[in-house]
Amino acid sequence: MSIEIPAGLTDLLKGYTVEVLRSRPPDLVEFAIQYFSRLRESNTFRPISRSPDPTLTERKAVSFEEDAQPSGLSADEEDDAFSEELHFKPPPPKFTRRVSVCAEAYNPDDDVDDENEPRIVHSKTDEQRHRLQEACKDILLFKTLELEQFSEVLDAMFEVLVKPEEHIIDQGKDGDNFYVIERGVYDILVQKDGVSICVGKYDNKGSFGELALMYNTPRAATIIAKQQGALWALDRATFHRLIVKANAKKRKMYEVFVESVPLLKSLELSERMKIVDVLGMKSFKDGELIIMQGDEADCFYMVESGVVKIMMKSKTKAGPMANEEVEIARCSRGQYFGELALVAEKPRAASVYAVGETKCLVMDVQAFERLLGSCKEIMKRNIASYEEQLVALFGSSADLRH
Ligand code: CMP
Ligand code: CMP
Secondary structure, three states, X not given: OOOOOOOOHHHHHHHHHHXXXXXXXXXXXXXXXXXXXXXXXXXXXXXXXXXXXXXXHOOOOOOOOOOOOOOOOOHXXXXXXXXOOOOOOOOOOOEEOOOOOOOOOOOOOOOOOOOOOOOOOOOOOHHHHHHHHHHHOOOHHHOXXXXXXXXXXXXXXXXXXEOOOOEEEOOOOOOOEXXXXXXXXXXXXXXXXXXXXXXXXXXXXXXXXXXXXXXOOOOOOEEEEOOOEEEEEEEHHHHHHHHHHHHHHHHHHHHHHHHXXXXXXXXXXXXXXXXXXXXXXXXXXXXXXXXXXXXXXXXXXXXXXXXXXXXXXXXXXXXXXXXXXXXXXXXXXXXXXXXXXXXXXXOOXXXXXXXXXXXXXXXXXXXXXXXXXXXXXXXXXXHHHHHHHHHHHHOOOOOOOO
């Protein structure tokens, strides 16, 4: 009896085996479920016979000027380059990646010299450039760019004005641009079991639309403007050439660090790498304020080098010490802070200062919710220990969680 081996099976299993050897998971079955689920989600294995999804060629939630961008890679180079974050080998000939406008591939090790690629420049008035710089100054994805690359990013960005209820991004569509918010409030909706759920919002700051461009996947959420607003968009090709390449370096730089963060131990390697992809690096001088008690929270920190001290004003202490800051803890490399206000949805419970030159890796609240959901139980256990600490110091604990 002859058995015909389906085309692609060998490569599919080979990809899985390579990933097992790389990650050495304790539970092979659980790992297989996760690996193949992600493979399906990432949509990279799709039979060639399947006709392209018509929605994939349609794009644009907003209208703006556009420069046609050749990918600069030959088909073969693109296929070689297409080995996204799951680290599997390129798809075998019988299968192909998404048939869509997304021609670029994600390849951290791509050494192709792109100096000759055409640069996109959208001319701006001084006033526009100033507004753009203001909007971009705290964008974490730009924090690891060299000055020259950052300047190229600013050159390529273009203004998009939006109306209330306008869909900037629709879940499931292909990614065209990355967006930085200049002003406006935007709802984030994610489809779960056919129902659209509002999972968060952007309020006059932040950025969105990086995931589809980084991982060559369909849009993971719908973004709707709740009022008139202004955005700055960066086209897919420039995002890929500058941001994705910078991310490849970032992965190499922080891979070892994130492996060593106890909080992230329970995550899969690919999940930790996704965290690295969205992290920004911030440096602080000795004594610099990182977090101010009572402020609204929008990000989470991990100490990469140096030390921070956590200081709290005690409301319960009477007399001359009332309202004076008291040191309650220190965090060093591998430790985190700034989670409490995000978990409890309350203002910052304490102030945090750098002790000496300090570098922190920073993640915005949307990425925190999306990527660290499974670590919240560990955080909550630590928050319980904060309360004990406060009882020991002040005789009573502030109600940290509610
Ligand atoms: P992208 O998938 O390209 O388009 C939708 C964007 O919504 C996504 O990138 C993220 O930038 C942003 N986003 C914010 N919160 C979420 C979330 N919980 N899940 C998915 N995407 C989110
Ligand atoms: P957050 O409230 O967001 O900002 C201040 C941070 O200080 C807080 O999150 C915690 O990460 C950190 N912290 C450390 N020890 C304590 C403590 N005992 N009480 C409150 N916050 C603490």
